[in-house]
Amino acid sequence: MPGGGSGSAVGRGVAMTRVGGDRWRVTRPWPEPLRPYLHSYAGYWEATVSPFRVRIVPTGRAVVVISLAAPFARAHRLRGTGTAEHVVGSLVAGLEDGPRVLDHPGGQEAIRLELTPLGAYRLFAVPMRELTNRVVELDGVLGPRAGELVERLSAIGDWGTRFDLLDAALLARLERGPAPAPEVRHAWRLLARSAGAMPIARITAEVGWSHGYLVRRFTEQIGLTPKTSARVLRFHRAVGLLARGAVDLNEVTSACGFYDQAHLNREFRALADVTPGELAAARVAEGAVSL
Template sequence: MTRVGDRWRVTRPWPAQLRPIVHSYAGYWEAVAASPYRVRLVPTGRAVVVISLGEPFAQIHRLGGASPNSQVTGSLIAGLEDGSRVCDHPGGQEAIRLELTPLGAFRLFGMPMSELTNRVVELSDVLGPGAGLLVEQLATTGDWGARFDLLDIALTARLEHGPRPAPEVSHAWRLLARAGGAIPVGRIAAEVGWSQGYLVRRFTEQVGLTPKMSARVLRFHRAMGLLTREGANLAEVTAACGFYDQAHLNREFRSLAGTTPGQMAAARVAEGALAL
């Protein structure tokens, strides 16, 4: 259990069968008197599940999007993003938040990840009516260990019956993730034995973003992690992440996160969220 800003965070190791698909897994609740807050969520190359046990987000909107608001009345799922979102919360948050690999989300959700790209939807819209019962059980269980037990059982059951990603797509994602996005799509296609066009179609269906956009997001996410470390050097981060120069780095941060590397380095960032 740790304190992150104005909130408490509690987690534990998750079961072995979930480890390949789960990046993070934690419960949150406010450590101080409830007050409204706003955060900006930036692309991470991961799908997110938020199970609301208290007050849900009041408003979620994508920066520069044609639709101003995404109204979510409770728990939610967010697919992979190629831009940032601003989320407003009225205060009184208590929730469980999971970050999933895209192919893990493909198995758990049982649907093409391309249908969730740049979207935030109700949990029940993807997991069905049983999601409401699970949320109710979690909300009425006061012990965090028991809550995580319930969640582990539900996730494992869905994982066992979910669709399997194509081995070629899994290999392509591993290549991209290990390289931090710094690998040409043509080389990935040659490695998995598919044409580039076929790779793009199958990869986008099961991951949610094209290989090229996934590479951009992974490279941005790596750079963000390096920049938020103490003593980070902008030139060293630019070179380490494979950007042509600092102007290229700046353009990517503006495009994907609506901010600059300097602003990102100075911000308080927690799990892909910048406090505003």
């Protein structure tokens, strides 16, 4: 295990970086074939047992958490009609349009993946709308072989070997997964590249489908409607600008396409249950706000 430095290379391209207290982030460059499907891929472990709570805010990404030790104890959506979801193992989280709080008992050791929506559609091989605003057990999506994979990963102490095993499993499943419709892929690319700023009518025209048909197919393969996806992507860009620090709210409002600061504030309340100022003051990492 690493010593007292802020970062440590442990061989085979694996690096460990301290991310706060006795919590470490473990990374290795992803294989080239995985890169179109992932936003992040990292292991985490804690040297001491310290319970924590984080608020997850919408990012326009799906998440897989493979728990190799203690899992999250509870996943509670702050808005909407959903009840608390008790997670006793590894989990899948679909795209969200509101905030969620996760409680962990401490002693975390896990691998966390952030997937593009279409990467998740291909990996999970289910309609993404079935996972929208939900947190479910990993084997409930990927089947019983997912549990076998988690057991094998847990039994391995070397992070490089863990990543080798998981890389092979991901590539094999992605190769068998459903291919997204080219029109949906193009619509998502247009939305994502504009950070939600491109009008839906223009996207519909470029794709060549009717508005209603685009909404149905897009929601099936992405998990959110085009309009809601645009809201989430605008919000996510604003969060990124605020995380850099010393950014004027007027600049964020203009750069992200909000009508005015009142609109910016309403969207932050709706999507994260915080004000822009509160979020800017918090430490945000991979869509999680420490509480």
